[in-house]
Amino acid sequence: MNPKPTILVTNDDGINAPGIRALIEVMTTLGDVIVVAPDSPQSAMGHAITINSTLYLNKISPENANVVEYACSGTPVDCVKLAVNEILKKKPDLCVSGINHGSNSSINVIYSGTMSAAVEAGIEGIPAIGFSLLDYTWEADFEAVKPFVQKIAQKVLTEKLPEGTILNVNFPKLPQEAIKGIKICRQAKAIWMEKFDKRQTPYGKDYYWLTGEFVNQDKGEDTDEWALQNGYVSIVPVQFDLTAYHAIQQLNSWDL
Template sequence: MKNQKPLILITNDDGVSAPGIRALIDTMKTIGEVIVVAPDKPQSAMGHAITINNTLYLNKISKENDAVTEYSCSGTPVDCVKLAVNEILKRKPDLCVSGINHGSNSSINVIYSGTMSAAVEAGIEGIPAIGFSLLDYDWNADFQQIQSFVKKIALETLEKKLPKGVVLNVNFPKLKEKDIKGIKICRQAKALWVEKFDKRKTPFGKDYYWLSGEFVNQDKGEDTDEWALENGYISVVPVQFDLTAHHTIQELNTWNLNG
């Protein structure tokens, strides 16, 4: 139908009750019809994990007269998208938005992120998708400061569409709305985590480990997501899920692999 509202699927990795997803729901309600399928508990750093050796549960947590239909899922963010597409939705969504994540998913974090993996899964299904993250790990982060930008990016994506196989990774600096300088289209910065494990003992004397580490940005470019965030801009990185290193194929063909 020509005047049909866009259907928007919302998910995240912080759990269905997280303030970030509640802010995203409030924003998307002003754009279209919203269906929420999100984890019933935090699933951060799950990457593209799916559940294959355990049962999956879906619980409808909204009432029939609620403006938004919501489900909680016992699985991962990617499970949420798969279940939404295959079991809940009557038609393919016009847009999938994931987040708003509590904390940045810039640079190398994109490969660990449950937020972005949910968006990537939607992209694999042929759904235009965006992952939104705020560089503030506080549970009570102020998402109101970025909601106008979230809406603008979502509307532009609905209007202009995305190339096949591409999703957007959007990160916001922790700033007041008036202090955000604008939106920059960026590349992913070359960075890594220098990790260490804090070795501890249980009261029963058994060793256990707690992962910690330091984020190291190795990239001095001014066209990266890290530079944008450090300089007061919103970063938008187009992400593809074809992981082929195309530039290396020619070199590998010179190897004596069949000799």
């Protein structure tokens, strides 16, 4: 009889977020669960790591006695590094990150703490998935996506992933019966049209709030944005090798 797989669960919304609670619930049906997640929200931290201050891990009493949980003072990537190097005796069979409150489709993957945690696991050679729901509210309802989370995670456990590949999974905000299915997609070409709301303190010191509008420049019907807008779950295979291979030949033609 094969032992249960070990599953590392993390996120960027914090260990108390409803999204990670839903993810933990699903993962307990698939294996032995270890949770290492930030003790406070760490959204949009990207692949940041902590090097100029101390890190703390606090073991907490989880709702499920069969789950081991740690709250970490650092970033999502810190959580994965500490889990692999300090907590786990061997690398887990799977790392899942999320379920994020809000989209991590298209260009958002660059800024996402959720996906950076999954990418860090991938760098460590651990199969990894980042899950996100297109609902930014704390009261987001994750019930509709739980069957999809379970199905995708089980497939990764049994089928494995291509080397150097992580899955970026995004769910539309729809009832379960309204979700049409799952599509394997490419990342849509989109940008944030950013601006800063400039204000002043009562003491006359300037400060800024980042605001902006998400603009999808991609009309393709094979993108994550198209899938989500049309009622599908999107899965984008992501890699951490950032080499622009298509540019190598052109750069080699330069007289350097």
